[in-house]
Amino acid sequence: MPDTDAPASPGPQEDVVDLLLAQHAEIERLFLLVIGGTGDTRRDAFDDLVKLLAAHETAEEEVIHPLARTLPGSGGDAMVDERLAEERQAKETLQTLIAGGVDAGGFDTGIVLLRDAVLTHSRYEERYEFPHLRQHVPADRLRSLATAVRAAEATAPTRPHPSAQSAKGNLAAGPALAVVDRVRDAIRKPSKS
Ligand SMILES: [Fe+2]
Ligand SMILES: [Fe+2]
Numbered sequence: 670m671p672d673t674d675a676p677a678s679p680g681p682q683e684d685v686v687d688l689l690l691a692q693h694a695e696i697e698r699l700f701l702l703v704i705g706g707t708g709d710t711r712r713d714a715f716d717d718l719v720k721l722l723a724a725h726e727t728a729e730e731e732v733i734h735p736l737a738r739t740l741p742g743s744g745g746d747a748m749v750d751e752r753l754a755e756e757r758q759a760k761e762t763l764q765t766l767i768a769g770g771v772d773a774g775g776f777d778t779g780i781v782l783l784r785d786a787v788l789t790h791s792r793y794e795e796r797y798e799f800p801h802l803r804q805h806v807p808a809d810r811l812r813s814l815a816t817a818v819r820a821a822e823a824t825a826p827t828r829p830h831p832s833a834q835s836a837k838g839n840l841a842a843g844p845a846l847a848v849v850d851r852v853r854d855a856i857r858k859p860s861k862s
Pocket of ligand 2: 693794
């Protein structure tokens with residue numbers, strides 16, 4: 670399990686597994702802030718959580734899971750299919766929570782259920798997927814993947830534009846989908862360097 674106090678800033682030796690582990694810790698921290706927070710603190714933490722989850726899971730879908738399918742001893746397709754199914758389920762729950770907003774009845778229950786599902790999913794990745802990447806993928810490739818994922822995520826907006834929020838101040842689904850699109854495009858675009 671990652672150290673939640675570990676800095677999330679990139680170092681020269683950071684590889685894509687380091688980056689994803691740091692994001693798992695940050696996702697857990699944001700869930701705590703949403704669940705324990707009130708008012709604007711809660712709303713802002715939920716905004717940040719939605720965007721980080723969108724960027725993180727998109728990077729895993731585009732880069733990590735396809736790579737894991739090719740590795741020996743990782744459980745291959747069956748393991749990856751399970752992770753993808755968990756991600757799909759989490760996305761559906763998240764869209765429901767986004768649509769209702771943080772003040773909706775049912776949000777408190779839904780966010781706890783989503784937290785439990787997402788953290789379990791993260792633990793499975795850490796146990797059954799990431800170790801095989803470290804074992805079978807060359808270190809310099811894992812480091813360049815970290816750079817690619819960071820660059821892709823840097824193109825995503827950090828906060829939704831106020832006009833993207835509904836009259837009730839609830840986060841619309843649009844910004845989360847924009848993050849997915851931008852990260853996906855940036856990862857798929859061939860590197861210019
Ligand atoms: Fe994932
Ligand atoms: Fe993950």
